[in-house]
Amino acid sequence: MARNLHVVMVPWSAFGHLIPFFQLSLELAKAGVKVSFISTPANIPRLPQVPSNLATLIDLVAFPLPNLDNEQRLPEGAEATVDIPFEKIKYLQIAYDLLQHPVKQFILDQRPDWIFADGLPYWVVEIAQEHQIPLIHFSVFSASVFAFFGNAKSLTSDGQNRTRSSPESLTSPPDWFDFSSSVAYPKFLATGTYEGFYGQDASGTSVAERTAKIIEASKAFAIRTCTEYEAQYLHNLEKTTGKPVFPIGLLLPEKPEGIRTTDKSWTEIFEWLDVQKPKSVVFVGFGSECKLNKEQICEIAYGLELSGLPFLWALRKPDWALSELDFLPSGFTERTHGRGVVCIGWAPQLEILGHPSIGGSLFHAGWGSIIETLQFGHCLVLLPFVIDQPLNARLLVEKGLAVEIERSEDGSFNRDGIAKALKLAMVSAEGESLRIRVREAAEVFGNRDLQNRYFNSFVEYLEENGSANHRP
Numbered sequence: 001m002a003r004n005l006h007v008v009m010v011p012w013s014a015f016g017h018l019i020p021f022f023q024l025s026l027e028l029a030k031a032g033v034k035v036s037f038i039s040t041p042a043n044i045p046r047l048p049q050v051p052s053n054l055a056t057l058i059d060l061v062a063f064p065l066p067n068l069d070n071e072q073r074l075p076e077g078a079e080a081t082v083d084i085p086f087e088k089i090k091y092l093q094i095a096y097d098l099l100q101h102p103v104k105q106f107i108l109d110q111r112p113d114w115i116f117a118d119g120l121p122y123w124v125v126e127i128a129q130e131h132q133i134p135l136i137h138f139s140v141f142s143a144s145v146f147a148f149f150g151n152a153k154s155l156t157s158d159g160q161n162r163t164r165s166s167p168e169s170l171t172s173p174p175d176w177f178d179f180s181s182s183v184a185y186p187k188f189l190a191t192g193t194y195e196g197f198y199g200q201d202a203s204g205t206s207v208a209e210r211t212a213k214i215i216e217a218s219k220a221f222a223i224r225t226c227t228e229y230e231a232q233y234l235h236n237l238e239k240t241t242g243k244p245v246f247p248i249g250l251l252l253p254e255k256p257e258g259i260r261t262t263d264k265s266w267t268e269i270f271e272w273l274d275v276q277k278p279k280s281v282v283f284v285g286f287g288s289e290c291k292l293n294k295e296q297i298c299e300i301a302y303g304l305e306l307s308g309l310p311f312l313w314a315l316r317k318p319d320w321a322l323s324e325l326d327f328l329p330s331g332f333t334e335r336t337h338g339r340g341v342v343c344i345g346w347a348p349q350l351e352i353l354g355h356p357s358i359g360g361s362l363f364h365a366g367w368g369s370i371i372e373t374l375q376f377g378h379c380l381v382l383l384p385f386v387i388d389q390p391l392n393a394r395l396l397v398e399k400g401l402a403v404e405i406e407r408s409e410d411g412s413f414n415r416d417g418i419a420k421a422l423k424l425a426m427v428s429a430e431g432e433s434l435r436i437r438v439r440e441a442a443e444v445f446g447n448r449d450l451q452n453r454y455f456n457s458f459v460e461y462l463e464e465n466g467s468a469n470h471r472p
Contacts, residue, residue: 003032005463007114008107010038010121011140013065013096014081015046016289017118020140020224020368022047023251024116029057031459036110038103040065042079061106066098082288085319090202097123097203107131113466116222122210125217134466137218142367143225143233143247144183144395145388149197151176151240155212167194176240179232182398183391188411193387219465220244224251224367226454228444230395248458249451250371253350266348269312269341270355276310279359282381282422283352284313286364290385291318294327296413300362300383301332303418304340309426311340312358314347353378360426362418365389365396374401377442379425379435381405383413400437 007028011021018039025035034057039047041062050058065079074091078084084092100123107115107127116138117124128135139146149155151174164170167190173181185193198208215221225247227234237245273281284304286292292300297318304311318327333342349369352358353376360379363369366389373380380402384390396402403425406417424431444450 003463005466006034006110006112007116008036008038008110008112009116010103010118010124012118012120013040013043013079013092016366016368017140018043018047020251021138023253024138025058026054027251027455029054036061036112038063040079042077063099063102065095068095093201094203103127107133114462117214119211119214120207122213125213128217134219135217136220136222137214138222141388142392143223143230143237145391146223147233147237148174148183148391150215150237155208167191170194177236182394184394185390188407188409189390215241218243220246222246222248222458224248226250226444226451246458246461247454249454250445252375252448252451255354269343272341273355273357276357278356280310281357282309282311282360282362282426283358284311284362285347285349287366288316290364297327298329299413299415300418301329302415305332305336306415306419307422309422312352313340313342315342315344317344362422365393367392371445374438374441375446377439379438381421381425400434401441
């Protein structure tokens with residue numbers, strides 16, 4: 001059903017943000033909403049293909065990423081965080097901020113009904129206000145993570161005047177949680193998180209300040225979640241922001257119809273999966289953004305070996321590795337031959353997770369991967385590193401849906417901890433209650449009718465409250 005509604009998407013240039021915004025765009029287009037999705041020439045070709053039946057409703061708008069001077073110059077074609085080392089992300093942010101000029105002209109020309117903004121492009125606020133177009137903040141994070149950070153008092157003010165005035169303040173649930181919660185950062189991640197969120201970067205504006213401006217200017221918030229999973233956090237967000245907070249469902253990607261890849265090596269891997277016992281294999285994947293060092297890769301490898309469990313490990317070749325052979329322990333591939341498979345590079349994650357032989361996943365606890373994994377009722381074994389991952393892990397463990405790998409005070413982990421967590425989640429009698437709970441969670445996370453009802457309510461709100469309803 002076509003609707004007289006046009007929205008513009010402004011996501012940050014990280015694929016952990018681009019992909020959820022793209023999935024939201026697809027769902028809006030299915031509901032008959034016209035979507036303009038703004039990114040850059042090197043990012044748009046890396047998005048999934050728009051289904052042909054939605055092509056007339058989704059406009060992928062590529063604005064060239066402005067060049068910076070020599071000292072801050074990004075490598076050719078580097079337009080997303082995955083393309084560059086961590087220390088250069090600040091330069092990507094500066095270049096990204098310069099997109100405000102073409103975006104402003106685009107908004108002026110198009111006069112959309114809504115602008116959907118990520119947390120970083122704070123300059124969208126001025127554009128929206130100047131042209132009287134309502135703004136929605138779409139959070140790519142869970143409600144619990146948004147609620148942990150999303151109180152304006154914790155984002156603005158300086159030093160001691162801020163609700164959170166030190167890294168230690170991140171190691172306990174915030175004062176505005178009026179219920180029991182374990183959602184907080186471990187000490188070994190608190191300092192880096194605090195500096196990354198509250199510290200001024202090369203652009204002169206902190207992530208906290210950017211987020212605060214978006215939150216304060218937004219008419220409502222859209223969160224990829226459902227009340228069955230985190231009702232208390234959704235209610236808390238409405239209370240602290242004083243604005244409508246919409247759980248819009250989990251934006252489930254379409255389940256693959258069989259195996260779509262024609263790559264010969266993947267055909268062989270799926271043939272190997274076909275002969276494994278149901279729910280017996282652990283899928284190991286930390287995505288393209290998580291850059292593990294050699295010691296971490298070796299401890300994961302030894303942990304998989306010690307566990308005795310069959311595994312499929314999708315591993316990106318590290319930047320520091322000279323070849324595909326020098327970052328795994330010597331003899332590892334031979335010792336685990338037949339029981340485990342390591343594939344280097346891209347992996348069809350959804351097809352893997354949907355295979356009946358997969359029973360669990362060892363990963364970083366990113367929200368998108370949690371959704372993909374829980375919809376199939378797999379066990380979660382978590383090794384979080386950055387941003388929202390530690391908070392997601394805490395809530396999942398609190399709910400009895402996951403096992404988190406033990407860490408030392410400095411954040412290091414070892415092979416024994418990996419093996420212990422894997423065996424607990426996958427095979428031990430002690431882990432049976434966890435396995436029951438994840439199967440129950442799949443009835444929520446994989447329930448498309450339930451998720452669609454959330455989304456339909458949100459579309460109704462957009463129709464009734466867009467700028468077209470308020471123009472003279």
